Amino acid sequence: MKYILMMNTMRASQGVPKWPQQDLQAHIAFMQGLVKELKESGELVMAEGLSFPNEAKLVRADSDGMPITDGVFPESKEFLAGFWIVNVSTPERAYMLAARISAAPGPGGAPLNMPIEVRPVPSGPPPEMV
Amino acid sequence: MKYILMMNAPRQGFETYRAWSEKDVQTHMAALWAINKDLTESGEFVGTEGLAWWEDAKLVRAGKNGSPVTDGVFPESKEFLAGYWIVDVENPERAYEIAARISGAPGPSGIPTDMPIEVRQIMTSRRQELP
Numbered sequence: 217m218k219y220i221l222m223m224n225t226m227r228a229s230q231g232v233p234k235w236p237q238q239d240l241q242a243h244i245a246f247m248q249g250l251v252k253e254l255k256e257s258g259e260l261v262m263a264e265g266l267s268f269p270n271e272a273k274l275v276r277a278d279s280d281g282m283p284i285t286d287g288v289f290p291e292s293k294e295f296l297a298g299f300w301i302v303n304v305s306t307p308e309r310a311y312m313l314a315a316r317i318s319a320a321p322g323p324g325g326a327p328l329n330m331p332i333e334v335r336p337v338p339s340g341p342p343p344e345m346v
Numbered sequence: 347m348k349y350i351l352m353m354n355a356p357r358q359g360f361e362t363y364r365a366w367s368e369k370d371v372q373t374h375m376a377a378l379w380a381i382n383k384d385l386t387e388s389g390e391f392v393g394t395e396g397l398a399w400w401e402d403a404k405l406v407r408a409g410k411n412g413s414p415v416t417d418g419v420f421p422e423s424k425e426f427l428a429g430y431w432i433v434d435v436e437n438p439e440r441a442y443e444i445a446a447r448i449s450g451a452p453g454p455s456g457i458p459t460d461m462p463i464e465v466r467q468i469m470t471s472r473r474q475e476l477p
Contacts, residue, residue, distance in 0.1 A: 220397060221406075222427065262393065264432070266350060267467040274462045275351075275442050277450035283442035286462075292423055296352065298469075301395070308414075314406035315414035331405045334416075336398040 218261060218337040219310035220301050221317060223330060224294040230270045235323045246320050254302060254313070265298035301337060310334050348392060348434050348468040349441035351448060353461060354425040357400055370454045377451040385433060385444070392432035400426040432468065441465050 232240065247265075254260035272295060273285045289295075300317070304310050314334050319327035355363075366374070385391035403426060405417045420426075431448070435441050445463035453459035 220395070220427075263470075264350070265469040267469045267472070269466075272464055272466045273438075273442065275445035275449060275465050276460055276462055277446035277458060281446060281450050283439075283446035285442050285465075292421075294424065296350075296427065296466075311404065311406050311414035311416055315408040315412060318406060318414075319408035319412055327408060329407055331407055331417075333403055334406050335400075335403045337395050338398055 217305070217307070217310075218301060218303050218339065219307070220299055220335050220337050221310065221314045222299045222333040222335075223297045223317065224333060225269070225297045225330075226294060231268050239321070239323050239325065242321050242325060247317075250313075250316065251300075254300070259302045259304055259309075259313075261301035261303050263298070263300040266296055269295040307334075307336075347437065347441075348432060348471040349438070350466055350468055351431040351433065351441065351445045352464040352466075353428045353430065353448070354464055355428050355461070356423065356425050359461075360400055360426070360428070366454055370452075370456075373452050373456065374459070378448070381444070381447055381451075382431075385431075390433045390435050390440075390444075392434050394429065394431045396429035397427055438465075438467070 235243070251260060251263050254263075269289075272289065273287055274289065276284050276286075278284050300313070302310060302313060304313070311334060314332040318330050318332050320330070322328040363371075382391060382394060400420075403418070403420065405420065407415050407417075409415045431444070433441060433444055435444070442465060445465050449461050449463050450458040451461075
């Protein structure tokens with residue numbers, strides 16, 4: 217069963233957080249360690265970190281199909297900071313991994329306790345859509 | 347340069363989509379598959395996924411002992427990721443062009459959905475900027 221684990225942030229995050237260098241390094245080392253472990257267990261499908269929200273563009277097509285880009289987002293918008301796709305035996309395992317990510321170390325090494333959104337990733341579109 | 351193209355929608359958007367006729371859904375999906383095929387042929391395709399619907403989403407935090415605390419309550423205004431494409435392109439303009447094609451995919455009665463597609467570069471392809 218494939219699941220996506222999403223780390224969403226509010227707009228405030230416009231760049232690398234202003235944490236002490238040592239805390240940032242500990243956070244990144246935690247994330248890299250987790251990815252390594254999931255590779256070893258065979259559960260990792262992919263993981264990506266995205267650039268910061270100040271680089272986000274909203275794109276639509278004009279009447280000729282050419283892109284119209286816009287960088288204005290509602291104040292309440294959540295931005296995807298990064299995600300993991302894992303292939304696990306049960307949803308509980310996906311929740312367990314999400315809990316570990318949630319507890320990743322932040323400033324002073326304290327767990328961040330970020331909410332992680334977890335959703336199944338079907339292996340294809342629902343049959344009624346094809 | 348790797349870019350992610352995200353299709354986000356609030357709950358209402360998902361519900362509207364659910365009410366499309368089967369034929370409209372098939373036309374829409376065919377347009378998206380044609381985009382995937384073109385991207386594969388041009389060597390720009392990295393990956394795409396469609397996610398399960400919003401009602402299957404859980405919000406997870408770690409409890410005191412590190413065990414997961416799950417919650418299914420989201421603010422009414424929350425946008426959910428419906429699906430994404432990751433492409434490897436020469437420049438941002440090309441990523442915007444692909445996003446415009448996705449946005450222009452046909453909806454009910456063949457009219458372009460005009461869905462906004464959020465485009466952002468993948469940071470993991472710019473690792474040198476991280477501490």
